[in-house]
Amino acid sequence: MNPNLAEERIHELLSLLEERVDLDHCRTVDERYRRAFAFAEIDRPPLQIRAPFGKRLPLPAPWDAFTPYPTREALARPAAMLHNQLLSCAAPGVALRDDNPLAIRHNCGTVLIAGLLGATWQLYEDNNPWVESAASTAALERMLDEPPALETHDGVLRQVEETMAFFHDTLAAYSRCRQAVQISLPDTQGPLDTAEQLWGSGIYYAFTESPALLERLLARVTEVTLAVWRRLGERTRDRLAPDAHPQNNYLAPGRALIRNDSSILLSPAMYAEFVRPHDHRLLREAGDGSIHFCGNGQHLIPALLELPELRGLDFGQSYLMDLPAIYLPCRERRVALARAMPPRDDLITGRARKAYPTGVVFFYETTDWDDACEVLRRYRNN
Numbered sequence: 001m002n003p004n005l006a007e008e009r010i011h012e013l014l015s016l017l018e019e020r021v022d023l024d025h026c027r028t029v030d031e032r033y034r035r036a037f038a039f040a041e042i043d044r045p046p047l048q049i050r051a052p053f054g055k056r057l058p059l060p061a062p063w064d065a066f067t068p069y070p071t072r073e074a075l076a077r078p079a080a081m082l083h084n085q086l087l088s089c090a091a092p093g094v095a096l097r098d099d100n101p102l103a104i105r106h107n108c109g110t111v112l113i114a115g116l117l118g119a120t121w122q123l124y125e126d127n128n129p130w131v132e133s134a135a136s137t138a139a140l141e142r143m144l145d146e147p148p149a150l151e152t153h154d155g156v157l158r159q160v161e162e163t164m165a166f167f168h169d170t171l172a173a174y175s176r177c178r179q180a181v182q183i184s185l186p187d188t189q190g191p192l193d194t195a196e197q198l199w200g201s202g203i204y205y206a207f208t209e210s211p212a213l214l215e216r217l218l219a220r221v222t223e224v225t226l227a228v229w230r231r232l233g234e235r236t237r238d239r240l241a242p243d244a245h246p247q248n249n250y251l252a253p254g255r256a257l258i259r260n261d262s263s264i265l266l267s268p269a270m271y272a273e274f275v276r277p278h279d280h281r282l283l284r285e286a287g288d289g290s291i292h293f294c295g296n297g298q299h300l301i302p303a304l305l306e307l308p309e310l311r312g313l314d315f316g317q318s319y320l321m322d323l324p325a326i327y328l329p330c331r332e333r334r335v336a337l338a339r340a341m342p343p344r345d346d347l348i349t350g351r352a353r354k355a356y357p358t359g360v361v362f363f364y365e366t367t368d369w370d371d372a373c374e375v376l377r378r379y380r381n382n
Contacts, residue, residue, distance in 0.1 A: 007079050009066065009079075009083055010079045010080075010082055010083045010086075010170065012066075013066055013083060013086055013087065013091070014086070014170070014171075014173075014174050014177055015174075016062060016063070017086065017090060017091065017094055017174070017176075017177050017180075017181075018174045018175075018176050018177050020094050020095075021094050021102075021176050021177060021180045022094075022097070023176060023179055023180060025097055026102065026179070026180050026239075029046065029099050029100075029101065030101075030239055030240055032044075032045075032046050032099060033046055033099070033101065033240060033243075033244055033251050033361070034240060034243050034244070035358070036336065036358055036359060036360065036361060037243060037244055037251075037253040037311070037312065037336045037338075037359070038243070038334075039331065039334055039336070039358050039359040040358060041358065042357070042358045044353055044379075044380070045352075045353065045356060045357070045358065045360050045361060045362055046099035046361045046362065047098055047099050047347070047361075047362045047363075047364065047376065047379050048093075048098055048099050048100050048101075048249075048250060048361065048362070048363050048364075049092070049096060049098050049100075049363075049364045049365075049366065049372045049375065049376060050092065050100075050249065050363065050364075050365060051365060051366070051367050052365045052367070053316075055367050056068075056088065056367070057092050057366065057367060057369065057372065058367070058368075058369055059091060059092060059095055059369065060095065060369055063087075063091050063095055066083070066087050066091075067087075068083070068084045068087055068088065069083060069084055070126050071123065071126050071127065071128060072123055072126070074107070075108065075123075075129070075159070078162060078163040078166035078167070079166070079170075081106060081107065081163055082104070082163075082166065082167055082170060084107070085104035085105065085107065086104060086181070088249070089102070089103060089104050089248070089249035090102045090103075090104060090180075090181055090249075093249075096372060096373065096376060097376075098376050099361075100249065101182060101239075101246055101249070101250065101251045102180050102181050102182060102249075103181075103182040103183070103184050103246030103247070103248065103249050103250065103251070104167065104181060104182070104183060104184070104249070105183065105184040105185065105186050105187075105246075105247075105248055106159070106160045106163040106164055106167075106186045107128070107186070107187075107248075108128070108129060108156050108159070108160060108186055108187070109121075109128030109129040109130070109187065110128070110129075110130075110131070110187050110189050110193070110197065110259075111129045111130070111131050111156060111197075112156055112157065112160065112186050112187065112188055112189075112228065113188055113189055113194045113221060113224055113225055113228065114131045114189075114194050114197045114198055115131070115149075115155060115156045115157075116148045116149050116150060116155075116156075116157060116224055116228070117143060117144075117148055117149075117194075117198060117220065117221070117224060118143040118146055118148075118149070119131045119132065119133070119134070119143070119197065119198055120132045131197040131198070133197060133198060133199060133200035134198055134199060134200070137199075137210065137213065140198060140199060140213070140217070141213065143198070144216060144217060144220055148220075148223075148224045148227070150224070150227060150228075150231070157228070157231075160186050160232065161231075161232070161235065164183060164232065164235040164236075165235065167183050168183070168235070168237075181237075182236075182237050182238060182239055182246040183235070183236050183237040183246075184236055184238075184245065184246035184247055184248065185228075185229070185232055185233070185236055185245075185247070186232070187248070187259070188225050188228055188229065188259075189225075189259045190225075190258040190259045190260050190263075190279065190282075190291075191218045191221045191222050191225070191258075191275060191278040191279065191282070192218065192260065192262045192263050192274075192275045192278075193259050193260065193261055193262045193263075194221045194225070195214070195217045195218055195221055195262075196262040198217065198221075199217065203262075204265065207266075207270055207274060211274070214274065215274070218274070218275065218278045219278065221278070222278045222281055222282060225282060226281075226282065226285055226286075229256060229286065241255065242254070242255055242287060242288075245257070247292075247314075250314075250338065250339060250361070250363075251338065251361070252289070252290040252292070252312050252314055252338045253288075253289070253290050253311035253312030253335075253336045253338060254283075254286070254287070254288040254289035254290055254309070254310075254311035254312060255286045255287045255288055255289050256282060256283065256286035256287075256288075256289035256290070257289055257290050257291070257292055257314065258279050258282055258283070258289065258290070258291045258292065259291075259292045259293070260275075260279070260291050260292060260293045260297070260300075261292075261293050261294050261295065261316075263275055263293065263297065263300060264293050264295045264296065264297035264299075264300060266300075267299075268299055268300055268302065268303045271300055271303050272303045272306075276303060276304075276306075276307065279291065279307060280307055280308075280309070283307060283309035283310065284308075284309055286309075287309070288309040288310070288311045289309065289310070289311060289312070290310070290311055290312030290313060290314055290338055291304055291307075291310065291312075291313055291314070292313075292314035292315075292316065292338075293314075293315070293316065294315075294316030294317050295316070295317060295320060296317070296320040296321055297321075298321040298322060298325075298326060301313075301326055301329070301330075302329070305329060305330070305333050305335060310333075310335055311334075311335060311336065312335060312336045312337070312338045313326075313330065313335060313336075313337055313338065314337075314338040314339045315337065315338075315339050315340060315341075316339070317341070318337070318339065318340045318341045318342075319341050319343075323337075323340060323342070324355065327355075327356060327359075327360070330359065331359055334359075336359045336360065336361075337356070337359065337360040337361065338361055339361060339363050340356065340360050340361065340362055340363065341362070341363050341364070341365065342355075342356075342362060344364065344375060347362060347364060347375055347378075347379045348374075348375055348378035348379060348382065349382055350382035353379075353382070362379075
């Protein structure tokens with residue numbers, strides 16, 4: 001890739017964003033989120049429209065003049081990463097004027113914490129980096145005997161820091177973009193998610209066969225995650241702090257987000273015994289925060305709601321669960337639903353707003369620009 005071309009293209013894109021971003025709209029969106037997460041009375045819950053995972057929402061002119069750089073090039077050059085993030089996360093919100101919080105991040109996939117603990121990772125085609133798990137429990141134990149690589153001058157953490165600094169330096173020249181665009185932490189996963197990356201699928205036998213090693217691994221992951229949050233936290237830009245913080249291109253209640261996809265394979269009792277103490281420590285030391293999972297984790301909701309610092313739940317696939325049954329205890333406990341995906345018809349007829357008047361953020365996924373505009377228009381009018 002020609003580095004000068006990446007620099008030129010990012011300034012072309014930023015100039016277009018600078019012309020079209022509406023700061024008054026951003027302030028209205030911020031207040032809508034703030035009230036939704038507080039379960040306050042609200043004109044309507046926020047609605048964010050985006051493409052499904054792994055796909056793109058085609059944008060109309062003049063945005064269609066920009067195309068994303070391949071993942072490998074974005075990881076290699078901060079200008080390409082910033083270009084891709086603005087194009088996929090900020091430009092759709094500016095063009096649509098939905099409730100997009102205009103949040104960007106250094107997208108290194110899910111490898112950051114695992115890499116700091118000694119894992120190797122690979123790039124395959126144009127996918128995000130993927131961690132290679134340890135070859136054996138002996139290799140895993142050797143990994144845990146080594147200190148985490150927090151102070152090395154290479155590797156993904158250094159790359160994240162340099163890229164976040166580039167984001168701030170570049171946005172500084174664009175006054176409106178600097179105010180509108182939020183900068184979030186990279187994906188730091190969660191204790192069990194990272195532990196599963198390091199151990200592999202055999203980790204699920206460890207709950208009964210190697211609980212001491214499992215506990216040691218979860219504790220180390222928790223310590224490193226906290227160290228990374230502290231180190232990178234000052235490089236973020238969170239307009240709604242401490243009420244909420246950006247994650248990728250959406251918002252989560254509180255100060256931190258734990259990703260707990262792997263936990264949905266556990267029983268509530270196993271989650272409460274082995275994993276929840278580490279989730280509790282992360283949320284307690286952060287101040288408060290939210291928990292994410294994809295898939296059907298409805299069986300874990302009661303155990304999650306016992307976390308005193310829990311402020312939000314982020315569902316990657318809310319349609320796999322009984323959302324009305326989840327909403328009631330969450331509303332009683334004042335734990336907001338940071339990402340709910342009701343059916344299209346419920347959004348455009350007003351049924352979703354009636355069923356969930358506050359304490360929720362709606363998401364609608366589509367790859368059709370005209371459909372996105374139509375759903376947004378009808379949602380606002382019902």
